[in-house]
Amino acid sequence: MIWEGPVVKSEFCLAVHALIYLSRSNDTVSSDELAKNICTNPVCVRKVMSRLKRVGLVAASKGNTGGYSLIADVSQYTLKDIAEALGTRFVTKGYGKDIDSPCFENSGMLSVMNSVFDAMNTACMEQLAKIKIKDIKNQISNNLREV
Amino acid sequence: MIWEGPVVKSEFCLAVHALIYLSRSNDTVSSDELAKNICTNPVCVRKVMSRLKRVGLVAASKGNTGGYSLIADVSQYTLKDIAEALGTRFVTKGYGKDIDSPCFENSGMLSVMNSVFDAMNTACMEQLAKIKIKDIKNQISNNLREV
DNA sequence: ATAAATGTAATTATAATAGTTACATATGAT
């Protein structure tokens, strides 16, 4: 059975962080090591990484010397690639929590607003398509230099 | 003292819904009536409407015959106008919940990701600038016709 | 064999959001 829950922003961040960490390592990296570096939990790491693996963004190996590693040069991947791999939605659907309330089911308001949220989420994805992992890495090193 | 909390998506929806309701009414409308129509709470309505009032999108009057009413024709307002009036952020900042964790404060990762979120939120706003209240009203009536 | 890794279900803990209560203030109607 495969885990198919909704994927939220923090998992997107985790993925970006992990991919950059992997790109700096020559060896495979375990979920424990990644978790320590990202200040999160190994299980959260594995949940995210297993999704990246399914889409072919990373390789995972089990056993004593196992862990995660990159398949190709990740620098050219865009943030959109990552978001799509995870199924992240930055603007969720739903009219607050009253999705099934009688006020909306007949007014059409819900579906209209949902299409607005879809359009916004698409706009987010287009924005992410402009940003490559490489760009994030460059900005980080720039920041470090300033410090 | 003025309420300055974070404004979330559901409050944006509430505002859109309320403005459309007001545009169909000739009289002033109380928060009770609006709440009933939007399936929410009168206090939530008042919190949102008081923000719209501060920006001049609606008028509010107290007393026996009081309530909310439109100042000008709201049809030409865009959804961006409403979002800005409320201070709604559709893509929040912050790297999950670990904003102050030691993993980010020195890496620059947090500020880099925050600028990504800012860019996404701006993209959302630009998308909303393309949509007028009038468009939402038209779509609703179209939907009603189909039913 | 076994130690150590991933994969994921199930549970618990925490944070974000929505709803409610309470009350101060204002105002039109009588």
Add this chain to the structure above:
DNA sequence: ATCATATGTAACTATTATAATTACATTTAT
């Protein structure tokens, strides 16, 4: 004047969403 009824907003509670943890099955190099 007073009274019923409206907004404005703080403080609290309830609910939902998200993150972290526990547990364990599976895999694999040593």
